Ligand SMILES: Cc1cc2nc3c(=O)[nH]c(=O)nc-3n(C[C@H](O)[C@H](O)[C@H](O)COP(=O)(O)OP(=O)(O)OC[C@H]3O[C@@H](n4cnc5c(N)ncnc54)[C@H](O)[C@@H]3O)c2cc1C
């Protein structure tokens with residue numbers, strides 16, 4: 001057997017979850033297990049207690065709350081991809097999650113687990129940065145709400161204490177005349193992306209861009225958003241404006257070499273994908289009518 | 291009683307329609323449970339980190355990695371492995387038949403996972419395009435065939451299953 005021995009606790013409610021975490025040092029939550037179990041099989045992770053939240057109904061929801069979409073931490077990728085509510089209010093998220101791993105990974109893995117795990121090119125994290133999401137972090141002592149950009153501390157590290165639980169992801173639903181696009185390049189279908197880009201563009205009078213949001217994965221320690229407003233707001237978005245936005249991103253980022261690709265290559269790739277994503281998002285917004 | 295035995299947890303799970311109860315250590319992977327506790331060695335183990343797809347089984351009708359689930363997590367669930375697919379040696383399932391007909395296997399190591407991914411794919415999408423077949427099987431690595439004949443086999447199975455037998459009880 002591969003993982004180190006551990007105790008297993010299955011919980012069904014949030015109060016039971018909070019007390020299980022409070023009662024044990026070196027306890028870990030298991031959600032989809034698609035990052036944690038590989039790490040346990042390699043013995044990179046050696047929790048003494050595994051707290052299984054797969055049965056916590058209170059964490060398995062997707063719903064609209066006014067202008068926000070609220071996603072419970074146990075919502076699995078495939079359920080989010082299949083959800084008409086997500087597809088209609090946040091097509092960017094549906095599109096992005098379709099790029100995560102393979103069907104079998106998406107059938108188990110959760111967006112909540114991905115956010116806590118914080119891989120630098122996780123599609124979920126990139127989309128959530130672009131959309132300006134917040135996460136709800138709770139413990140027996142109460143709740144706190146953290147903007148996603150602050151929650152992502154650095155690679156594989158997030159602003160959450162061992163006794164805390166990520167309970168919900170809250171995402172503002174974009175303005176009516178908005179369009180979005182997600183672009184990525186990976187070596188093979190289902191691999192982690194070398195670079196990925198999420199773009200959200202809103203248009204106003206005269207088909208001019210009124211708001212823009214852009215986030216990239218793979219170019220920094222965590223998914224990161226970039227302010228390209230100065231390049232595109234107040235103008236129709238054409239190839240020249242998109243190229244200017246790509247230059248802004250280039251000036252603000254410094255991708256490093258890793259075992260998949262070199263920094264220079266990622267820099268080039270980021271430029272190409274930023275242009276593609278912005279133009280596609282603008283076309284998508286224009287298709288929503290005046 | 292040794293420490294491991296003290297920590298054992300009872301798990302009851304249905305595998306290919308038969309209910310099994312066993313006391314297992316929490317760290318026992320579902321793949322090892324199927325192979326070593328139940329003797330169902332058709333679930334293959336290649337990488338044990340989710341990459342190769344050889345261990346793909348259906349849990350609750352969905353394709354999952356048996357190497358990324360603990361057996362205790364299968365409590366109350368229904369698991370389907372390759373052993374449950376054919377009624378007998380003379381009654382192969384159309385997917386199995388198609389893999390043979392189209393030379394969709396050579397050494398056969400990847401085949402149980404390929405076939406289980408195919409079951410899930412065809413249950414959700416009875417008439418996939420080649421691109422959809424490739425996306426559906428993207429998480430299953432084959433070192434032998436070069437994939438072309440696997441895609442062909444899935445196409446044949448899809449055609450046959452659409453025109454003949456009642457659909458399987460697989461939801462996704
Ligand atoms: C072969 C393979 C390919 C993959 N490809 C991709 C890919 O292309 N893109 C991608 O983004 N990901 C990919 N992944 C990772 C996958 O997305 C994981 O599902 C995800 O990273 C973690 O989610 P999980 O639900 O599986 O979490 P788990 O593995 O269960 O947990 C991950 C970590 O988060 C903690 N945790 C989980 N939920 C909570 C919670 N609610 N509160 C507090 N802590 C929590 C756990 O304790 C653990 O430390 C891949 C995985 C595999 C095995």
Ligand code: FES
Nearest residue numbers: 336337338343357
């Ligand atoms: S053994 Fe499970 S995916 Fe390779």
Ligand code: FES
Nearest residue numbers: 396398432433434
């Ligand atoms: S037939 Fe040998 S690995 Fe696929």
